[in-house]
Amino acid sequence: MTAALRYIITRPCLSEGTLTVAKYLRTLFSADLAGQTLHLTDEQERDYPVQMSENAKQLTGLSSLYHDHNLDVNDVLMLSPVSEGRYRVSCVIKPHTDRLNAALATKPDPAPRRVVINATPHVREVRMERSQPSAAQAAVTESRRPDQSKEEQRLIKTTDLPESKAVQVHAESVHTEPARRDSGVKVGVGRHAGPSGEPQASSQTPSERAAEPKRSETKRPEPLRPSASGAAPKSVSSAAPELAALETLADQLGELARLTGYQVEYLGGAEAGPVRLRADLGSHGYDMVLALSEAEQQHPAFQQSTYRALLTWEKDLSTASPRFTREALGALLEHARLAPLTPVDLRGYWNTSSFDLDSVASLAELVSAHLVQRGTFSYVLATLAQQPAHSIVDPSRLAERLGSGVNTAELRSILETLCRAPFMALLPLPGGQFYLRSDVPTLLAELSEYAQGVSKRLSPSRVRA
Incomplete structure (x- = not known):
């Protein structure tokens, strides 16, 4: 039987109810299935029909699967074939928030959706917007005053997102707008900050300000670099892509x-x-x-x-x-x-x-997998921090506290790593248990001192010719 393949859920997948058929998944979803309806069956034998796109690069119609299993960004789908057009899917939930608590009866907030602000042949600018269930809140959004500052509008859209989603939002902005890092070139053209930090009116005419690109509404204002003549920097020519203006x-x-x-x-x-x-x-x-x-x-x-x-x-x-x-x-x-x-x-x-x-x-x-591994290691360390120094660590009890976010093999690998240098935090004991030499804060402080000592010994001034 073919081994199950892992698929890490991304924010676009979650918000659009899709699954991107990456290259390593083409052995599972071949190009011959383009345009066909496939069926995914979960561990409770619930059937989820999905549609393969005409170019065989995407599956659509997975919103009900994501909702029923309360999946989030970086959660994992384990996919394996059952028969022609039918697949078995298992869901692995990573430790993100309190949503792992089975007693949580409140309905989760609607997932943020991507809203395209501006699109050019080379760059598509998007922002995350959470749908407002309240009619009163929707009325406020629709009746936003024209004189409201661009920074206030940006804050209204971004403060709805929880802090734990910051990494995923950044990862998506990497994919859709790789040239957005130096947005100060575009934002603030025609405006400059006065001594008090408040924006002052510029010498531009109203017609010139109206001709400014709309995408500046979503950029974070930054101080303009003063030029030799004291004038605002020139706009990028429409014939040259925006990427060329940001870095060569x-x-x-x-x-x-x-x-x-x-x-x-x-x-x-x-x-x-x-x-x-x-x-x-x-x-x-x-x-x-x-x-x-x-x-x-x-x-x-x-x-x-x-x-x-x-x-x-x-x-x-x-x-x-x-x-x-x-x-x-x-x-x-x-x-x-x-x-x-x-x-x-x-x-x-x-x-x-x-x-x-x-x-x-x-x-x-691949990058998401690296970040998940790092997050899993940090999660285990944070759980170990609840134990005092010179105590016994029982892997089975530790796994219960970690929940389903960390499987047994991952936990065993992390504990064995903590037994080796330079950590030396645990000592293996008979019966599969471990002895915790010191508490986690002390461990991290010792590692910091060790890293600083090694860095000083490797400094160029100490290297002999």
Whole structure:
């Protein structure tokens, strides 16, 4: 029987009732099932009909499954085939909030939904908006005064989200707006802060202010950088994508090399010509050459490289050669800042016909898995912190306190890790129990002192020539 495959639920999946068929799931949901109705059966033998999209990249109609099992972001679906068109699904709930309490009888708040604020050929700007069940609250939203400040409008939309959802909201903004980090270039054009910190009216005419992009309403105002002439910075030309205004291609590739371990080499000189990303990994090494234009595909190094692609934009589908999109590059950088990504992780993505935002969506699941592992380790530490030093840790009782968010294998692996250096927090005992040497706050303080000591010994001033 085929082993069950894990699928980590993302916020778009939860809000839209969908499941993205990533590359590793295509063995389970093949392209032959496009447009067909499939059936998922849970452990209570409840049947959930779902629809496969025409391009076989997404399943729709999972809202009832998510609702019935009270699933949330980063919860896991275990999928395995039963027969043709029928699948078994098991739900693994991660420890997020008090929703694990079975006595909780109140109906959960409606999940936030994504609202598209502005869309260009290269960037789609969205915000999370929670539906208001109260008619009075809806009336307030509809009757919002035109003179209400943009910052107040932004706060109304974002303060409804619980703090625990901050990581997921950030992860989604990485996928949809990779160029939003330096939003100060766009926000505040025509306005500047006075000595008291309050915005003052600018010298722009009303017609000029009306022509400003609407997407500035959702950006966080930041102080403008003073220019030599004291005037506001110029707007980005409509012919150039917004990503180019935020950081140059050389900056993006340099950041990618720093975060992932590639060596960057410009084959045409200083920041010109094809760009080689080289992974010096011995027998596992390879190189990836990016052509910045179609003419650069004729460069000898482009034809001799392990992998090759044309750097283009998401909307450009005319090229027949493998491509790597600028939007995917920006989203890849944001994922690499959240979790460690290596040339080993990225090798399979270079060996495709298109490294685009769909490919980055699959990478987002890998990043999410890293964050879940880190969160699970922190959750176990927080539970151990409830015990005093020099006490006995019983894994079975600890598992009861952790709930279904941490399975037995994960718990055993974490406890064994805490037995080894540099933690040395636990001592294994006969019968599968452990002795807690010190409380968790003391453990963390000792680890901090250890890290600082090692850092001082590794400082450049102490390294002998």
